Amino acid sequence: MNSGLDAAPGIVAIVLVTLATLLIGTWGMRFSRTTSDFLVASRTVHPRLNASAIGGEYLSAASFLGVAGLVLLNGADMLWYPVGWTAGYLLLLVLVAAPLRRSGAYTLPDFAEARLGSRPVRAVCTLLVVAIGWLYLVPQFQGAGLTLQFAVGAPTWVGPVIVGLVVLANVTSGGMRSITFVQAFQYWLKLTALLVPALLLISVWLGDGAPRVPVGGEWLSPLGSGGRGLYVTYSLIVATFLGTMGLPHVVVRFYTNPDGRAARRTTLAVLVLLGVFYVLPPVYAALGRIYAPELAVPGKSDALVLELPAVMVGGPLGELLSAVVTAGAFAAFLSTSSGLCIAVAGVLSQDVTGRAWWSGRRLGGVAAFRLGAVVAVTVPGVLALLVPSIGVARAVGLAFAMAAATFCPLLLLGIWWRRLTDAGALAGLGVGFVGSAVAIGWTVAVGTTESWADVLMSQPAAWTVPLAFVTMVVVSRLTPQRVPVSAGRLLARLHLPEATGQAPQPARS
Amino acid sequence: MSQDAGPPPERVRVTGPPRRRTPAARSAEVDDGTRLGGMYVGSLVREQLRLAIGILAVLGVTVGALPLVFHLLPGLATHQVLGLPLSWLVLGALVYPALVALGWAYIKRAERNDADFAELAAALPPDEIVQDER
Numbered sequence: 001m002n003s004g005l006d007a008a009p010g011i012v013a014i015v016l017v018t019l020a021t022l023l024i025g026t027w028g029m030r031f032s033r034t035t036s037d038f039l040v041a042s043r044t045v046h047p048r049l050n051a052s053a054i055g056g057e058y059l060s061a062a063s064f065l066g067v068a069g070l071v072l073l074n075g076a077d078m079l080w081y082p083v084g085w086t087a088g089y090l091l092l093l094v095l096v097a098a099p100l101r102r103s104g105a106y107t108l109p110d111f112a113e114a115r116l117g118s119r120p121v122r123a124v125c126t127l128l129v130v131a132i133g134w135l136y137l138v139p140q141f142q143g144a145g146l147t148l149q150f151a152v153g154a155p156t157w158v159g160p161v162i163v164g165l166v167v168l169a170n171v172t173s174g175g176m177r178s179i180t181f182v183q184a185f186q187y188w189l190k191l192t193a194l195l196v197p198a199l200l201l202i203s204v205w206l207g208d209g210a211p212r213v214p215v216g217g218e219w220l221s222p223l224g225s226g227g228r229g230l231y232v233t234y235s236l237i238v239a240t241f242l243g244t245m246g247l248p249h250v251v252v253r254f255y256t257n258p259d260g261r262a263a264r265r266t267t268l269a270v271l272v273l274l275g276v277f278y279v280l281p282p283v284y285a286a287l288g289r290i291y292a293p294e295l296a297v298p299g300k301s302d303a304l305v306l307e308l309p310a311v312m313v314g315g316p317l318g319e320l321l322s323a324v325v326t327a328g329a330f331a332a333f334l335s336t337s338s339g340l341c342i343a344v345a346g347v348l349s350q351d352v353t354g355r356a357w358w359s360g361r362r363l364g365g366v367a368a369f370r371l372g373a374v375v376a377v378t379v380p381g382v383l384a385l386l387v388p389s390i391g392v393a394r395a396v397g398l399a400f401a402m403a404a405a406t407f408c409p410l411l412l413l414g415i416w417w418r419r420l421t422d423a424g425a426l427a428g429l430g431v432g433f434v435g436s437a438v439a440i441g442w443t444v445a446v447g448t449t450e451s452w453a454d455v456l457m458s459q460p461a462a463w464t465v466p467l468a469f470v471t472m473v474v475v476s477r478l479t480p481q482r483v484p485v486s487a488g489r490l491l492a493r494l495h496l497p498e499a500t501g502q503a504p505q506p507a508r509s
Numbered sequence: 510m511s512q513d514a515g516p517p518p519e520r521v522r523v524t525g526p527p528r529r530r531t532p533a534a535r536s537a538e539v540d541d542g543t544r545l546g547g548m549y550v551g552s553l554v555r556e557q558l559r560l561a562i563g564i565l566a567v568l569g570v571t572v573g574a575l576p577l578v579f580h581l582l583p584g585l586a587t588h589q590v591l592g593l594p595l596s597w598l599v600l601g602a603l604v605y606p607a608l609v610a611l612g613w614a615y616i617k618r619a620e621r622n623d624a625d626f627a628e629l630a631a632a633l634p635p636d637e638i639v640q641d642e643r
Contacts, residue, residue: 076594076596076597079596079600080576080600083572083600086604086605087568089612090564090568090608090611090615093612093615094561094564094612094619095561098619220596229580230576230580233576237573264619264620265616267612268613271605271608272609274605275606275608276605278605279601282597416554416558492547492550492554495550495553495554495557496550496553496626497624497627
């Protein structure tokens with residue numbers, strides 16, 4: 001793409017991030033011994049460390065590259081993506097965080113089985129965790145390909161392969177415990193890598209006499225035009241506000257909190273960390289409109305964050321800044337991919353690889369987890385090379401839409417409504433999944449938003465989520481005899497504060 | 510790396526038990542097993558749900574209403590405040606402190622609900638809260 005750029009600083013940046021990731025992972029490995037360490041870091045992670053880790057894991061390529069690119073391309077209506085991705089944690093906080101932690105389950109399928117006592121529901125949840133995880137991983141890998149292509153001129157398959165290998169090395173060696181340190185480190189790396197160049201770029205902009213953004217009207221408007229614009233924005237709000245709680249790699253992190261109270265505090269800290277980070281991408285987008293308008297075309301816009309420092313500053317300093325943002329972008333792929341890999345490998349090891357039909361015996365916990373991790377990374381890695389990219393942030397948006405239409409109703413009704421039944425859950429999950437899958441297939445195949453049907457399919461959450469909720473409630477009402485006998489007791493457990501009785505303070509580390 | 514001397518089963522045991530406090534410190538006494546305990550639990554759940562819905566209502570009429578406001582008043586979005594279009598100022602920056610404030614308000618009230626419940630549970634006469642069979 002940009003052959004004039006010297007490859008050396010980019011390569012150094014990527015190598016450094018990779019080495020730091022592996023080193024911290026190895027250091028964290030000293031603490032990993034048991035299966036519980038691997039899956040949930042034995043549930044002793046302090047809120048501050050955990051919040052950094054959640055932030056590090058959550059800020060993916062879509063946040064680091066995709067948001068700035070989308071805003072550059074489409075304007076202010078795309079600011080709803082980061083707003084929604086942050087607000088999703090507020091909904092997670094008030095509706096799900098503490099009860100989910102108190103449920104004491106390892107993974108989403110565990111929660112579903114504990115709540116509804118049904119193997120089929122568990123199997124469907126496992127399938128959904130894998131589907132959403134892979135849907136989310138593919139754009140991460142594609143973003144890695146783009147970054148490496150831009151930074152060092154490598155062919156697009158190199159990025160997915162390197163990210164895949166580093167993630168595997170880290171995840172299979174130390175599991176959740178070592179990954180917690182890696183993720184926390186990567187949040188601060190990503191913030192620094194976006195903040196420091198942004199400050200320099202702003203000073204350059206001020207030095208140029210603070211020129212205005214040369215476009216107005218449509219680009220500055222926070223909505224697409226007319227009724228469609230309103231629909232798309234509200235549908236995006238539904239998908240992101242409600243989808244966050246259903247993302248497998250987000251939810252699995254909550255099990256690493258010591259108790260429900262810590263889960264809440266962790267979530268609040270995450271809100272702060274995300275808010276600080278998401279102020280930055282729009283700055284890049286606005287400066288991009290002034291200094292690099294040629295990037296405002298589909299397919300190129302995702303490279304804005306990587307390219308802007310070199311365009312605006314130039315010389316060795318520009319190259320250094322480029323290397324810094326490249327390092328941040330690479331950290332974004334590594335951390336999100338690791339988190340997703342852990343989540344997918346976790347459920348695969350419980351429900352698929354741990355069962356080892358091909359040999360006579362079951363695989364042990366850690367061995368099954370490692371095998372699950374290999375599968376969890378390989379499949380989306382291959383998909384990333386085969387499927388055309390529809391833009392990193394947009395693809396991730398579809399993963400949110402699917403999570404919002406499946407796990408969100410299951411979690412909300414499972415936590416707050418005693419009369420949910422296994423039949424209702426199955427029907428709702430099925431409707432949500434099929435609706436989302438059709439919409440995603442349509443969007444990838446058609447690729448335009450000419451008609452209302454295309455618009456409805458490109459941003460499906462506004463109709464799939466209510467549909468899934470209604471289905472779950474109606475079918476549960478029709479099958480009242482299937483309400484689990486233990487439902488009341490379990491709900492009480494989800495909502496009772498752990499401190500009742502002897503009131504121990506949250507663990508200090 | 511750790512020391513290589515010990516046999517593998519030992520290593521599991523060394524890190525297992527000494528972990529700081531397991532979360533199983535849940536009250537054994539208040540569950541939904543007794544009638545009074547069940548009533549208290551029910552009221553706690555309702556209280557927390559009411560709080561959650563209240564917070565979400567505030568979110569809905571502030572952040573959630575923004576698209577509608579910008580749709581109905583198209584001039585507002587490009588109105589300049591501090592040299593920035595209002596839409597950018599709100600969506601790019603001001604939303605985030607608002608979300609944190611809402612989250613903080615929620616946590617304060619949720620923890621108070623939890624504490625109130627713990628107080629009530631502690632005040633229950635022992636024969637009312639002891640689980641029938643355990």
